[in-house]
Amino acid sequence: MTDGKSANRQLTGGQETRQASTGTVGLGVIGCASIAWRRTLPAAVADPLTRVVAVAGRDPEKTDRFARQFDCQAVYDYQQLLQCEDIDAVYVPLPAALHARWIEAALHAGKHVLAEKPLATDADTAARLVSLARAKGLLLIENYMFTHHAQHRAVRQLVADGTIGELRAFSAAFTIPQLPPDDIRHQRGLGGGALLDVAGYPIRAAELFLGDGLEVVGAVLRHHPLWEVDTGGAALLRTASGVTAHITFGIENAYHSSYELWGSVGRITVDRAFTPPADHAPVVRVERQDGVREHLLPCDDQFARVIRAFSRAVLDGAYDLPAGGGHRMVEIVPHARLVDAVRALSS
Template identity: 50%
Template sequence: MGVIGCADIATRRILPVLAAHDDVDLVAVASRSQAKAERVGAAFGCRGVADYAAVIDRDDLDAVYIPLPPGMHHEWALRALRAGKHVLVEKPMSDSYENTLELISTAAELGLVLAENFMFLHHSQHGAVREMLDHAVGELRVFSGSFAVPPLAPDSFRYQADLGGGALLDVGVYPLRAAQLYMTGELDVLGACLRMDEATGVDVAGSVLLSDARGATAQLDFGFEHSYRSTYALWGDRGRVSVRRAFTPPEQLKPVVRIERQDEVVERSLPEDSQVVNAIDAFVRAARAGQDLGSDTSATLRQAGLVDHVRRVARIVDGPAAGHHERELLGEGAGLG
């Protein structure tokens, strides 16, 4: 495998797993900076190069991992697929439905594995929650989900519209994806609001209201202006189940799920798990087998369509200094700028 980009997610969480994996030979890592590439390569026992294309074009690679900003995913994932490489790309797969569709179609035509790295989907706590639904929740009425973090470094790509920045693409996609785990059929966006930072031209917070084929609703919140929160809950006719560390649980954490029913509140501790290791394992198995990911790619395409739908119907609310002026969001281009 090779790695295209030395983002924090790569150096802190993914590269250590790739370097230690029994079925992975980590060959090369690329950065725009030769010094950074060499430093990261030395830390993980592989070659460091200052040329993304040079890694993609190597004939000793089967697959690449792409942790670049969202606005760069389409270009480099497409180039990697056309070079005959399996691709693991950070979420979101791209910054638009059309680009995601092209990537998925290209991978299918070439018989290659293309996976979106939504690691939280690989944590065992979500399977445990699904097993609780009939008894503890019953018929789902409301799904709620929140993922937000404190303000980020000003030079982060997340504040750069041309790189696909913005809260919707960075943190909002998590509760959107989680809602699809439990709700039925195609989801409709009933309303959405995105708060725009005029200085950067990207959305920094938002809320979305969804409904499904059975009339259940989802209330989702996300942003870069909050204390940390990473949670979702399912509320039905029998009770309510809430997941406290839904999206980024540390691997040593034993997640606690809260079950609330009439005259009963139970907190259940689940086994610790590593969603990072599980996600890499799943990709490696698929790539080695040349496996069609099928339902996974269908879910990725539905997710991309849902994000575009949010953009189309959302209202933008400017920051306090701008007087909270609302206007229609056209959703043209990365980062909603």
């Protein structure tokens, strides 16, 4: 049941801290999720500023497998992991409905937190967690990792340079194929549903390009007769100046991951916008009356960028990640309020 990496007899005495005590960030993981196995932990292991110290899980066999793969300690109790003095920060890839409890516990234990999206299942809870993090001087980040990919900075620069003129409208879609019946995203009690799982990506993209002050003016959610959760929908948002954003999302559709920006003199299109693999070379397509130009960009690993930015901020004692990435504490609550508004307007 245990192996040489087991930390159950070693984890003692947590303490509140704002900065890592060494030149690297000791990272603990609460939950043995697929995204941690496939993308986040490989990035963390490869990052020179990050040490993966321990992973905690409720299934000993699965937890041991994670510990062997990532050369860290296996722990079978989440609270015990939070008591480890070698851990400066925790990564939380649990089901959405469990985020708030363990984010709060981590913050009370003095740990910085990188949490998978959504940070919480409602805006009031998100606001409470952000307030707690600020009161304790700790970093709390909601992991919409795509905002760190270099392709979006390239698009922002094109817009800033006036390549498509004045921005008039934004459109984005993130849909994935139908999931197995027993997938946690079909379980309401675990925070399942398309709104909490995939809608946040196009909403976050709208915030990234249109800025603060977005409001939801219309929304529709679609439900499957066999499950208690929403399986897709759409929403219309707008800025105070009248720029619109149309988003589409779903968990029983053909895969689609893109956004478009329409301006007064042109249009920018980005495919594979939200979940590009690290070896994907992005293409940013610009259409204007004088022709079409495709900008081929270098490959980029958004998971590696998130891990590096997070660890750098912890080491620097920062409350936030650098501006311009769409990945900051100040953005967590406004984003959650937009998600709440989609839910409210669709009922």
